Amino acid sequence: MSMVWRIARKEWTEWRRDGRLVLLLGCLLALLVASVAGGVLAASRVATLKAAMAATDHENFVAIEGQNPHAASHLGRVVYTPAPPLTFLDRGLLDSLGVGLRAIAHRFDGFEHAPDADRTGLAKLGNISAAGVVQALAPLVLILLLFAAFAGEREAGTLQQVAAGGAAPLRLLAGKALAGAGVVLALLTVIAAGGLVAILSTPSVSRTTQIARLAALLTAYGTYLFVWIALTLAVSARIRRSSTALAILVAAWIGAVGMAPKIMAAAAATVHPLPMLTDVRGSITRAFTENRELASTTRRQRLLRESLARYNVTRVQDLPFYFEGLVLEAREDIDAALIGQAWLPVWDVYERQAKFMTRGSAISPLLALQSLSMSLTETDVWHLRRFFDGFLDYRHQFVSALNHDLTANARFEGVPIPERFGRYADAAIVGDEWATYTPTRETWERMPSFSYAPPAAVEALQSQATALLGLGITLLITGGAAFIAVRRVEVRP
Amino acid sequence: MSVRRTLRRLERRHLRHRGAWWFAALFLVFGGTGLARGVSEIRPPQSAPATNTQASTRAPSAASRVAVLPLSALQGVSIGHSRLLPAEAPAIRDYDVTRKWPTQVLPQQQGLPDLFRDALGDFDLAHVLVWLLPLLVIGLSYDMLSREREQGTLALLLSQPVTAGSVLAAKGVVRLPWVVLPPLVLCAAAVAQHASELTTRDWALAVTAAVLVAAYAGFWLAVCAWVNTTGGSSTTNGLVLGLVWIALVVVVPPAIDASARARYVGPTAPEVQLQESYWQSGAGGDQEEYLQRLLRERPELGPAPAVSTDPYRRSYFGEDGGLQQAYRYYAYQDLASAMSRLAQRFVDRQQFVDRLRYLSPAAVLKESLDEVAGTHERRYRAFERQARAYLDDVRRFEWIRQFKLETLVAPGDPWNDTGKAALLNAVRATLDREHGPYKRPPFGFVEEQPGVFAIRFGAGLLGLLLPTVLLIALAARNVRRGAVIQA
Numbered sequence: 001m002s003m004v005w006r007i008a009r010k011e012w013t014e015w016r017r018d019g020r021l022v023l024l025l026g027c028l029l030a031l032l033v034a035s036v037a038g039g040v041l042a043a044s045r046v047a048t049l050k051a052a053m054a055a056t057d058h059e060n061f062v063a064i065e066g067q068n069p070h071a072a073s074h075l076g077r078v079v080y081t082p083a084p085p086l087t088f089l090d091r092g093l094l095d096s097l098g099v100g101l102r103a104i105a106h107r108f109d110g111f112e113h114a115p116d117a118d119r120t121g122l123a124k125l126g127n128i129s130a131a132g133v134v135q136a137l138a139p140l141v142l143i144l145l146l147f148a149a150f151a152g153e154r155e156a157g158t159l160q161q162v163a164a165g166g167a168a169p170l171r172l173l174a175g176k177a178l179a180g181a182g183v184v185l186a187l188l189t190v191i192a193a194g195g196l197v198a199i200l201s202t203p204s205v206s207r208t209t210q211i212a213r214l215a216a217l218l219t220a221y222g223t224y225l226f227v228w229i230a231l232t233l234a235v236s237a238r239i240r241r242s243s244t245a246l247a248i249l250v251a252a253w254i255g256a257v258g259m260a261p262k263i264m265a266a267a268a269a270t271v272h273p274l275p276m277l278t279d280v281r282g283s284i285t286r287a288f289t290e291n292r293e294l295a296s297t298t299r300r301q302r303l304l305r306e307s308l309a310r311y312n313v314t315r316v317q318d319l320p321f322y323f324e325g326l327v328l329e330a331r332e333d334i335d336a337a338l339i340g341q342a343w344l345p346v347w348d349v350y351e352r353q354a355k356f357m358t359r360g361s362a363i364s365p366l367l368a369l370q371s372l373s374m375s376l377t378e379t380d381v382w383h384l385r386r387f388f389d390g391f392l393d394y395r396h397q398f399v400s401a402l403n404h405d406l407t408a409n410a411r412f413e414g415v416p417i418p419e420r421f422g423r424y425a426d427a428a429i430v431g432d433e434w435a436t437y438t439p440t441r442e443t444w445e446r447m448p449s450f451s452y453a454p455p456a457a458v459e460a461l462q463s464q465a466t467a468l469l470g471l472g473i474t475l476l477i478t479g480g481a482a483f484i485a486v487r488r489v490e491v492r493p
Numbered sequence: 494m495s496v497r498r499t500l501r502r503l504e505r506r507h508l509r510h511r512g513a514w515w516f517a518a519l520f521l522v523f524g525g526t527g528l529a530r531g532v533s534e535i536r537p538p539q540s541a542p543a544t545n546t547q548a549s550t551r552a553p554s555a556a557s558r559v560a561v562l563p564l565s566a567l568q569g570v571s572i573g574h575s576r577l578l579p580a581e582a583p584a585i586r587d588y589d590v591t592r593k594w595p596t597q598v599l600p601q602q603q604g605l606p607d608l609f610r611d612a613l614g615d616f617d618l619a620h621v622l623v624w625l626l627p628l629l630v631i632g633l634s635y636d637m638l639s640r641e642r643e644q645g646t647l648a649l650l651l652s653q654p655v656t657a658g659s660v661l662a663a664k665g666v667v668r669l670p671w672v673v674l675p676p677l678v679l680c681a682a683a684v685a686q687h688a689s690e691l692t693t694r695d696w697a698l699a700v701t702a703a704v705l706v707a708a709y710a711g712f713w714l715a716v717c718a719w720v721n722t723t724g725g726s727s728t729t730n731g732l733v734l735g736l737v738w739i740a741l742v743v744v745v746p747p748a749i750d751a752s753a754r755a756r757y758v759g760p761t762a763p764e765v766q767l768q769e770s771y772w773q774s775g776a777g778g779d780q781e782e783y784l785q786r787l788l789r790e791r792p793e794l795g796p797a798p799a800v801s802t803d804p805y806r807r808s809y810f811g812e813d814g815g816l817q818q819a820y821r822y823y824a825y826q827d828l829a830s831a832m833s834r835l836a837q838r839f840v841d842r843q844q845f846v847d848r849l850r851y852l853s854p855a856a857v858l859k860e861s862l863d864e865v866a867g868t869h870e871r872r873y874r875a876f877e878r879q880a881r882a883y884l885d886d887v888r889r890f891e892w893i894r895q896f897k898l899e900t901l902v903a904p905g906d907p908w909n910d911t912g913k914a915a916l917l918n919a920v921r922a923t924l925d926r927e928h929g930p931y932k933r934p935p936f937g938f939v940e941e942q943p944g945v946f947a948i949r950f951g952a953g954l955l956g957l958l959l960p961t962v963l964l965i966a967l968a969a970r971n972v973r974r975g976a977v978i979q980a
Contacts, residue, residue, distance in 0.1 A: 020732075023736070024736075027736075031744070038751070049761075053763060053764065053767055056767050056771070057767060057770065059776075060767065060770045060771045060773075060774045060776060061774065063771075063774050063775075063776035064774045064775060064776070065774070065775040065776065066775055067775065075770065075773050075774055078763075078766075078767070078770070092612065093608045093609070093611075093612050095611075095612070096606050096607075096608045096609075096611035096612045097606055097608065098606065099763045100763060110605070111606065112763070112766070113761070113762045113763045113766070114577070114606055114611065116577060116606075116611045116612070117574070117577040117578055117602075118754070118761070118762070119577075119750055119754065120749075120750045120753055120754075120842070120843070120846050120870060121573055121574065121859055121860060121863045121869060121870055122746035122747060122749050122750040122846065122850075122856050122859060122860070123614075123746075123747055123750040123751075124613070124614030124615070124747075125614070125620075125623060125624070125742060125743065125746040125747060125855060125856075125859060126742065126743035126744055126746060126747045127747065128743075128744055128747045128748055128751065136743070137739065137743070140735070140739065144732055144735065148728070152728075242728055243636070243727050243728050243731065246728060246731055246732075247632075247731075250731075250735065254625075254628060258624065259523070259616075261613045262610075262613055262614055262615065262616035262620065263526075263616055264609075265609035265610045265612075265613045265616070266530050266610060266615070266616045268609055269607055269609070269610055270533075274604070274605045274607060275605070276603060276604060276605070277602065277603055277604055277605045278603050280605070346605060350608060353608070353609055354609075357609055381608065
């Protein structure tokens with residue numbers, strides 16, 4: 001048995017003897033197992049609930065009666081945010097954003113019903129999700145297990161004896177780090193087991209991709225915990241009194257884990273302020289109104305001239321399609337672009353805030369880990385923006401498909417619409433044709449449904465270069481500090 | 494000079510020597526930053542209550558109704574649910590209440606989700622008090638007896654005419670201002686921000702908050718005293734106190750939240766919205782059957798309105814003989830029931846939290862500070878209920894008028910852009926003359942009864958004081974048994 005292994009075993013024996021193993025690691029593992037189990041169940045429940053709500057929404061849509069396709073587009077469809085299996089570990093920003101988006105004509109209200117609003121005021125005092133346990137509590141447990149690794153032994157006089165026995169300082173460091181690695185391994189095993197259960201129990205996901213993401217997650221969490229092991233051992237080797245070492249490490253934990261994320265989030269909101277939702281909606285409404293005016297006058301006239309010329313007819317009622325539907329299609333093209341433009345600055349601000357948070361890894365490795373963790377569980381800004389963009393494309397497809405169905409199947413039957421209803425394009429459609437063209441269930445079922453494929457894990461990781469760099473540099477710095485501190489360690493009490 | 498007084502003087506000097514000023518200053522810096530963050534979050538509602546009046550040039554029934562939750566003077570103390578739940582319902586004209594679906598007229602969020610702060614929690618004064626105050630207490634007190642024992646001065650001290658209990662009490666008394674004054678300074682700063690605007694109720698709330706914060710600091714001092722009497726080393730004391738802090742501040746409060754959410758699961762707001770979509774899609778059933786049922790159940794409505802011969806008016810403006818009105822009448826009833834169940838879920842869940850908060854003093858303080866700041870979920874849910882009840886009342890009144898209005902529009906009336914508006918206004922003016930306009934005053938939020946409030950605060954205070962007394966009793970028992978000296 002090598003000396004490194006023996007030193008690690010001795011640490012574990014000491015932890016067992018003084019009760020820390022049961023009290024600290026036991027409690028932490030129990031909490032983690034409960035969090036992982038709760039997370040797996042919650043992720044499964046959320047996925048089931050969203051699937052059920054999506055099915056109900058589909059049923060509501062195909063059951064529409066007595067309405068033309070454009071009127072149906074005013075009712076719209078709801079697209080629910082994704083429920084990836086790895087959210088059992090970290091729900092990231094998913095619960096802050098909202099449960100769903102409504103694909104609806106001429107309007108876009110943003111995300112609806114953020115689950116965070118459905119929490120009591122006690123929720124944010126701590127984080128007992130599996131991610132919260134590993135991100136916040138595991139470093140503290142490592143500190144409490146390892147703070148006396150050198151300082152305690154020095155005070156007790158055993159460090160001098162061990163050194164006299166021929167144990168090189170770096171072997172001591174490796175042995176004590178190995179003891180800490182045992183704790184990390186135990187924690188990661190629980191997460192890996194939970195992750196596999198979550199992935200295997202989730203239908204219709206790419207298991208290979210998810211397992212790759214899980215492996216990357218485990219690596220990231222392992223690296224983060226090793227940062228704390230290295231820091232703890234460095235401080236323990238450098239500081240003479242174990243109580244002082246403990247105080248310094250706990251202060252570092254409070255700063256890096258307890259305060260830094262909240263302070264950085266508050267700072268990000270100050271440095272990169274969000275526009276008001278009412279302003280975003282207002283800009284869309286104003287643009288839509290202008291678009292509607294335009295659609296009912298200039299563009300309508302141009303479209304009419306072009307259509308009449310193409311089919312070589314002189315009257316709108318002689319066209320082989322429903323002209324008002326064509327106007328709505330043209331209008332929707334502009335509406336979709338306007339929505340995208342109005343929300344572009346919002347997502348730009350979110351991305352700038354995310355970058356700001358990740359740059360905070362210079363002061364806390366937790367910020368780098370949180371960024372990586374959210375990315376790998378598909379719950380960061382980068383993924384959510386892609387989902388949002390996918391939704392906007394779908395919204396455009398969906399509304400356009402309904403308008404196109406109206407164009408293709410409705411027929412002009414009444415008096416000339418512009419004369420009768422003036423500038424109201426919408427009112428024109430619901431005139432005579434409403435009564436004569438009301439699609440059946442089969443038509444509604446042919447309308448496009450939303451599907452979203454998350455980006456590949458590699459692509460997601462490429463977006464996390466700063467976080468990866470931050471975590472790597474922090475590991476190098478703390479590892480280097482431990483190396484230097486142990487090489488110069490004072491062994492005399 | 495008595496031994497106790499000397500002891501207190503020495504202890505004061507020791508605290509200064511070990512950097513108590515720095516601890517207190519750091520705490521004040523964090524607290525001040527938290528307070529500044531909380532104050533910067535205060536945004537007045539976009540629709541001022543002054544707009545809650547009708548336009549004089551329009552028919553009385555065209556009055557705009559705005560429901561706004563008033564700001565609390567102490568909102569800077571805790572951000573609470575102020576960013577998560579809406580404090581404003583959209584301005585809506587009386588007759589539009591009958592045309593909109595129920596969830597469309599409810600209070601709506603004015604801000605975009607602040608993703609990172611929503612996910613990670615807010616940094617405000619309440620967070621600093623709940624999270625950092627115990628650490629200030631622990632930092633100054635984790636070794637108040639064990640250090641003396643480790644240095645060998647405890648035996649020397651006890652050779653004087655003092656008991657171990659009085660030594661502990663003297664050390665506790667010396668630390669009390671260090672751990673109570675900084676948070677009270679922060680509370681005073683929060684009050685000073687709006688001192689001129691505070692009502693008697695606000696002052697009472699501010700004093701209650703100060704008392705609760707002092708009691709919270711006292712609780713943690715009692716925990717430190719008790720741990721110090723168990724005979725462990727300073728390091729062990731630090732470990733135990735750290736674990737107690739993690740359990741009571743970091744783990745138990747979110748666990749209470751998770752239990753409450755797991756216990757009261759449905760219905761959720763998205764499900765209620767889906768139910769509304771179901772009715773909107775027209776899948777709720779045969780409109781003719783609903784109309785017949787309505788005319789049977791509400792004979793005072795008289796005969797059904799006439800069906801317009803104009804297909805456009807029939808379909809777009811609902812002049813279909815009351816078919817859509819009848820359909821919506823029953824849809825609203827169904828949705829009102831779902832929304833009541835949703836509201837009841839929040840009430841039940843909060844009662845559950847109220848019962849379990851005693852498991853953690855941090856939970857007691859956080860809940861109380863949110864209430865003092867007027868940002869507690871309870872207040873926002875009450876606002877939502879009151880706004881809904883208010884608009885329901887408008888709808889009940891306007892709905893009958895709308896039903897009858899359809900009978901008053903003759904089939905040959907002009908129905909173009911300008912003609913439509915003139916016609917509707919003329920008909921509404923006739924109805925206002927005949928039946929009187931809706932006369933209810935503008936929406937005004939009714940705060941909770943002071944008695945109910947006081948009982949909850951009193952219970953919270955007891956929830957902090959009782960464990961404190963228990964811990965002091967346990968510490969006294971340990972001292973009597975000599976555990977302090979024997980270790």
